[in-house]
Amino acid sequence: MKLIKTVDAEGAVLCHDITQIIRGVTKDAVFRKGHIVTKEDIPVLLSVGKDTLYVWEKEEGMLHEDEAAEVLCEICKGDHMERSQPKEGKIELTAACDGLLKIDTKALKGVNAFGQMMIATRHGNFAVKKGDKLAGTRIIPLVIEEEKMKTVKAQTMELTGGKPILELKPFHHKNVGIVTTGNEVFHGRIQDTFTPVIVDKLSEFDTEVIDHVTWDDDDKKVTASILNMIEKGADIVICTGGMSVDPDDKTPLAIKNTGARIVSYGAPVLPGAMFLLAYYDRMAQGKNRRTVIMGLPGCVMYAKRTIFDLVLPRVMADDEVTADELAALGMGGLCLNCPTCTFPNCGFGKGY
Known part of the structure; x- marks a missing residue:
């Protein structure tokens, strides 16, 4: 850095904050480190007693x-994101559409371990809305070696396969089929209070319920209905009830008998331990089509937030959920049933 006269500072970059003190009114930085001085700034700088300034001197x-x-x-920046202009070494990214935020956590950690720079993000694998803040970046010193930035970029691209650290996957329209099971509901002994909960949660996304049937605990009927809904074009089939290990709870068997690939029966999440996730893949009109089948445990009917709230946004964004990812939900998978629910602004589902 070098010392120059303030009257000659137009276009120069400040090396430190300039504080303005007005008794009883303010004591704050009138210009921040890194600010590029304009002609209009010079009278202000002189008014706070700065006849000379330390400014950044461009170095090769x-x-x-x-x-x-x-x-x-x-x-960092992937598709469907907007960015701010740089200010004091900071740039913020926001969502340009509703979608699911994905983060390459290994690459993110690599950048933050590099030194003199940082990237802070919100949690990945959660839904975001248009305009939501996604991440902020910051360079720590006023100046940094160009070679260092080239190195961190090369190493990051190697880790991500040339992709940005952040990805925003837009949500898609989904046709949904619902299979309600249980002798008590089928025979009218109790009212179906499960389906309205599912419909309400689906209404948060672009969905259309194209079919809904209710069956007793007959796995063959449930299997046939799932396959029928798939034939009708269901992108998602949700089965409610009959998900425990009791002998008369046959929904898991019914899903298995469709021929779908079972990802997991059981998840380390409370509420939601008896959750089942499966994928039914087939060729239709020369294209591979996938239907997601979910077996929802009874807790989804009465608990405010469950495993269903963690998986549904990913399904809506066509983001495949693996058994390993479900297993990783264990840390953070315990809902604390807070008197006032603040999900997703809490620790539920945010393990690693």
């Missing part, structure tokens, strides 16, 4: 914090 091989911030932004 060094980047100003805002220039380096552009590199971090390029590493």
Whole structure:
């Protein structure tokens, strides 16, 4: 850095904050480190007693914090995202549409372990709305080696396969079939209070319920209905009830007998331990078509938030859920049943 006269500072970059003190009114930085001085700024700087300024002197091989911030932004920003202009080495990313946020956590950790730079994000695998803040980047020093930024970019691209660290997967329209099971509901002994809960949760997304049937505990009828809904074009089939290990709870067997690939029967989430997830893949009109089949345990009917709330956004974004990912939900998979629910702004489902 070098010392120059304030009257000659137009276009120069400040090396430190400039504080303005007005008794009883303010004591704050009137200009921040990294600010590029304009002609209009000069009278203000003189008014706070700055006849001279320490400014950044461009050096070969060094980047100003805002220039380096552009590199971090390029590493992070995926499609369907908007960005802010660089300010004090910071750039923020926001969602340009509703969707599911995905984060390459290994690459994110790699950048943050590199030193002199950081990326902070919200949790991945959760739904976001248009305009939501997704991430913020920051270069720590005022200037940083250009070679260092090239190295972190190369290493990150190697980890991600050339993709950005953040990905926003838009939600898609889904046709849904619902199979309600249980002798007590089928014979009218109790009212079906499960289906309205499912319909309400589906209404948060672009969905259409194209079929709904109610059966007793007959696995063959349930299997036939699932396959029939798939034939009708259901992208999602949701089965409610009959998900425990009791001998007369036959929904898991009915799902298995469709020939669908069972991802997991059981998940380390409370509420939601008896959850079942399966994928039914087939060729239709020369294209591979997939229907997601979910068996929902009874807790989804009465608990505010469950495993269903963690998996449904991923299904809506065509984001395949693996058995390993379900297993990883154990840490953070315990809902605390807070008197006032703040989900998703809480720790539920945010393990690793």
